[in-house]
Structure formats: C-alpha cells, structure tokens
Amino acid sequence: MVTAVAAVRLRDLFAVVMLFGIYSLVSASLFVVMDAVDVAFTEASVGAGVATVFMLGTLSLTTHREKTPIARKPLLSLLVVIITGAALMYGTYDIPHYGDANDPIHHHVAPHYLEDSMEEIGIPNVVSSVLASYRGYDTLGETTVVFTAAIGVLILIGGARRRSKRDDERS
Amino acid sequence: MQILGLYNYWIFIVLMMCGFYVVISRGNLVKKLVGLNIFQTSVFILYISMGKITGGTAPILIAGKDVVYSNPVPHVLILTAIVVGIATTSLGLALVVRIHEAYGTIEEDEIHAQSEEESL
Numbered sequence A: 001m002v003t004a005v006a007a008v009r010l011r012d013l014f015a016v017v018m019l020f021g022i023y024s025l026v027s028a029s030l031f032v033v034m035d036a037v038d039v040a041f042t043e044a045s046v047g048a049g050v051a052t053v054f055m056l057g058t059l060s061l062t063t064h065r066e067k068t069p070i071a072r073k074p075l076l077s078l079l080v081v082i083i084t085g086a087a088l089m090y091g092t093y094d095i096p097h098y099g100d101a102n103d104p105i106h107h108h109v110a111p112h113y114l115e116d117s118m119e120e121i122g123i124p125n126v127v128s129s130v131l132a133s134y135r136g137y138d139t140l141g142e143t144t145v146v147f148t149a150a151i152g153v154l155i156l157i158g159g160a161r162r163r164s165k166r167d168d169e170r171s
Numbered sequence B: 001m002q003i004l005g006l007y008n009y010w011i012f013i014v015l016m017m018c019g020f021y022v023v024i025s026r027g028n029l030v031k032k033l034v035g036l037n038i039f040q041t042s043v044f045i046l047y048i049s050m051g052k053i054t055g056g057t058a059p060i061l062i063a064g065k066d067v068v069y070s071n072p073v074p075h076v077l078i079l080t081a082i083v084v085g086i087a088t089t090s091l092g093l094a095l096v097v098r099i100h101e102a103y104g105t106i107e108e109d110e111i112h113a114q115s116e117e118e119s120l
Helices: A002-009 A013-033 A037-061 A074-092 A110-120 A126-134 A136-170 B004-025 B029-051 B072-103 B108-119
Strands: none
Touching (some): A013 A037, A037 B072, A136 B072, B072 B108
C-alpha cells in the first residue's frame, strides 16, 4: 500500500516502475497469506517480472522523466476519487465478512469441486483441475486474448519499424 | 468486531482509488498504465480475499485428513485475469512506443497541443 502511494507521488518514471515491481511482489506475498499459492506464483512471475521488464523496455524506447503536470485540476480529481471511495465504503457494509465460512460464495460450486475433483479429474491441486478441465473454455478464451494481444503488439511495433526502413531506402 | 471484519474491502478500496487517481489526474501515458495496473491488482486482492476461509489452507487436496480448504474458484478467475492483464498492458505499452515515435512525447497535453496545431 505504501509502495503504491509512493508510486503515485514520484516523478521519475524509472523509480515508479521499480516501485510497481515491488508492489506486485508484496501483493504476491499477500496472496500466499490468503491461501492462493497458484495466484501468488503467477503474480510474482508475470506481475513483478514480465510487466516490469515490458515497462522498462518502453522507458528505454521513450523517455524516463515525467514532466511536471501543467495544472490538471488535481483537486477536482481528488474530489472525484474521494466521493467514489466513500460510496464504495458505504457499499461494503452489506458484504459478508472476511474469512467467514458461511459466505454465499463458499456454497455454490466450490464444495463440489473440492469434494469430487479427485475422483473426476485425479489431480490433487483443485485450482489446476478447475482451470484446465471444468472451466477449460475460459482458459482457451484466455489464450485467444493473449494471442490477439501478441499480434497487436507485433503489428504496432514491428510494422512501424519496417515502414520507416522502407522510407529511409526511398529517400 | 462487526466493523473490523470488513478491513480487506477497505484495503481494496484505498488501493483502487490510488490507481484511479493516477489514471484521471496524470498526463504521462506510462504513469497512467502503472495506475491501471494498481487498479487491477486491487481487484485481484478483492477476489482472493473473498475466497479465504479463516483456518483454511490452500486448495491442494491432502488424502485422509479432514481440513478446511479455501475457495478455489476465485483463484482460477484471477489466474486468468492476471494473464489477460499482462496482455492488455503490453498492448498499451506498444501503443505508447508508437505514440512516442509519431509525436516525440508521451505527455497527453503535449500530444493534444500538437494535434490541434496540425488541424489548424
């Protein structure tokens, strides 16, 4: 949380990206505390690792100083943020408490997965069996999204490079 | 105790508002993407904290023992969300690189000023 606030305040983008990496790592350890080991693995490798590398790559291709903003009405945006936050806080009073085993979320399909997935799938890790088998179509969709994003990045960066090279040859 | 049980949602809200503030108040495009990522991670924390049961353990089955497991369904959803999140972030960063090639800056105000000059 502190690193997130610091990332908001700092002007040097390199430090911002580094702090974002630390923030991801801290949230990964928070996931371990909350029993989500698989999510913590992914967050540590993808969020803290790959995302930071991508951002550093972008900084090396562009610039790493943020200019002091030319009066972008910080008070107005702060007001909007506080009102939204207060509305959300008010909304939490109707939500079930943290760690309560009687929450409605724990009484739908989750007990079925926990009790029967060993017989039906045969993998002790319930997260893997739900991810790859019960909700396999979601994972297929996810791979499609990643594939589309990869094509997009290639077109945006690779295509532009080739075009500028062609222009150079012509001139 | 009535109110203390909700603290996970408050952490989530504070983090989410940090990200939201960056997105609406900063003009630098990389900074905006970092803000979006903070916003996104706060939503991950919300989901994972909903799946936690007090005294529970990670949902990896242990044969012959009577243990409470935390809910695996939010974990699966968030695994998918993290991967989709990195895909969208990398697409956004590629756009930033292209914008920098075209305009020579990644500050929103300067880009607006340049495109207004062009249209005049």
